Amino acid sequence: MLFFSTSTTATTAKAEASMRCRPSSKAAWRALAQRLAIFAALLSVAVIARAEETARTPLVVMELRGKDITAEEVAAVTHALAQQLAAKGPFEVAARERVWAECLLRGVPPGRQDADAALRIAGAMGAKRLVTGSLARFNEVLALRVRVRDVQDGRMQQEVTCLGREGVGPLLAAMGHVVERLVGRPTPPPQPEEPKPQTAEEWIVKGRAYEDKKQWALAALAYEQAKELSPLPTDIEPRLDLCRTHAHIAKRYASADFRNSVERMTPKEGLGILEEALTTIENNYVEEVKLGRVFARSLVNLQVLLDVPELGKFYPKLLEDTARRTFAEAVEQAQQDAEASPSATPSQVTDKMSRVLSSSQASVQVPDGLLVAESVFGLTRGLDPRSLFLTTDMLRELEVTTSGTFSGIGAEIQLRHGVLNVTTPLEGSPALKAGIRPNDAIIRVDKKWTLDMEELSAIQSLRGPRGTPVKVMLYHPGDDLPTEITLTRDEIAIHTVKQAKMLDEALKIGYIRLSAFQQRSAADLEQALAALEEQGLKALVLDLRGNPGGLLDSAVAISDKFVGGGRIVSMKGRIGSANREFDGKTDGTHPDYPLAILVDRTTASASEIVAAAVRDHGRGVVIGTRTQGKGSVQGMFRLRSGKAAFNLTVARYFPPSGVNFDGVGVMPDLFVELSREAQIALARRQRAEWAAANVGQTDTPLAAIEDE
Structure with missing residues (x-):
């Protein structure tokens, strides 16, 4: 498995540092020729890239330079790059002797070109673009950097970085990806957007x-x-x-x-x-x-x-x-x-x-x-x-999701094209303190290569007891090589109250967004309510859009903050333990200020319990669209081995109205549907928040909105 980073710049190319060698005798030239014999395809090829259906742009590949790399490795990588470029589209391959001749004619031995000399050679061969590169070794990582320059003005047009572990083999296996980035294709004409189905x-x-x-x-x-x-x-x-x-x-x-x-x-x-x-x-x-x-x-x-x-x-x-x-x-x-x-x-x-x-x-x-x-x-x-x-x-991740805490480095990560990327280092986490940035690639954790690892296994390797060290190899896009840092794992708290603020200072309308129902959600909400009430809160908007639910106890505790006594929800099932009733308490109820609950079709489970309780008691108004309709109760039954479990439906929820909403959803009092653009923006925000509240989960229920 490999990592690729592509960037495009328009800065003038500076001369690359290289060894200049002018043999002083024919014997030296013969020795040099013998040494170069191992480079079967090192003195590259001329290729013609299709700029459009009939036009072609010549492209010359010069040899790659190596640092702590054997000549055989350089030859193999250069050969693979040249051959695959030649195979991409209607390209013409020049005999390598032609490149030799051009180099010798200008007094620059093959393998000793600096940037200016290479550009002159490419220009003499009629090329419009030049590909050069370098190989370097970092511990067990082999790094390939390939650059594309405009022959006429020397500007760098494109750069591709590829990292492979343990030798040249992975680089060769991934050369097709590198070639795709180097050659590119003409941008296809824009296609008319397919209308979204309506029925x-x-x-x-x-x-x-x-x-x-x-x-x-x-x-x-x-x-x-x-x-x-x-x-x-x-x-x-x-x-x-x-x-x-x-x-x-x-x-x-x-x-x-x-x-x-x-x-x-x-x-x-x-x-x-x-x-x-x-x-x-x-x-x-x-x-x-x-x-x-x-x-x-x-x-x-x-x-x-x-x-x-x-x-x-x-x-x-x-x-x-x-x-x-x-x-x-x-x-x-x-x-x-x-x-x-x-x-x-x-x-x-x-x-x-x-x-x-x-x-x-x-x-x-x-x-x-x-x-x-x-x-x-x-x-x-x-x-x-x-x-x-x-x-x-899956059991382990479920425990993290419901507890709201875990011990690790505190970074949201995602597998992208086989590479473990950091999406966001969490606030106050060891990752953030160590300077880990979004889009950094995590290549190795201790002695485990994430390049060959599944996402869930990689996530779990970053976790561990609080205070324990973990060595991480990182690659910052744009750097020459990866770096290794040691972090100390710490307890990471996941807060589900994502926003708490005054929407309108004059009218004292407050706003709280809750992303999930975890063990600490009720306490976090209580703290947010207290802060707003100290500012003179007179009305509240509770945003449950995109909230997939969570713990039943958390939903009951949060409903109880607004409903002054009475039935909140009941459970009815086939076995005795699945039949329960949950009532609110009169003490601890917050003032009876106007309350609006925002919902959408991704509002589910515990969120629906809260919305239904508030609506049925007449405590507030539900605004938005019909909710998801998860009105069933799942019980966890571990198998005797303790290594697996069934999450079985054992009962169904019934709100105060007595009407089960499973498969139907909670209907809003006021139907309001966002525009397409607003739905996409909301989905992106919800996806990021859902990832933070469900660290390590690989599936998200929010993709449907944006991917329709």
């Missing part, structure tokens, strides 16, 4: 088009938009489910860490987890379920698995038609058997899964642990969208 039917057409391109996540998003406008046709609802499954499976198995963990699972361990999972569902789910049917639906995941071509890289038998057909028939037979025995017990279901594993070993030879894991993930297909199977890493 459910138009969204469905868009979804089918995405499906045809195997863009599963976008297809699912389009179908979800259609579903918001009207009930989906009976043939589209299963398509939405399949698109979601495709997207989730492709993402899961792109992780080497995940593949390794399931591959190590023995059949006995896997079947034991499956049986325990089925028992947990049977005993705790909000509705009575038939395990045979639940298992039959879970096997859809194995059918989708056969349609993920990327897995063929790891399990070659998946690419063989006969093996795939044999296994697909076995899975279909298992589905039919399960449907025929809907009341099967957990042990009877695991017997059916055991036969599926035997079929795999006789056909596609996918590891047993992977198949069992996928069937366990698929169990929730027969339940509801809120019920989830959580891996160890």
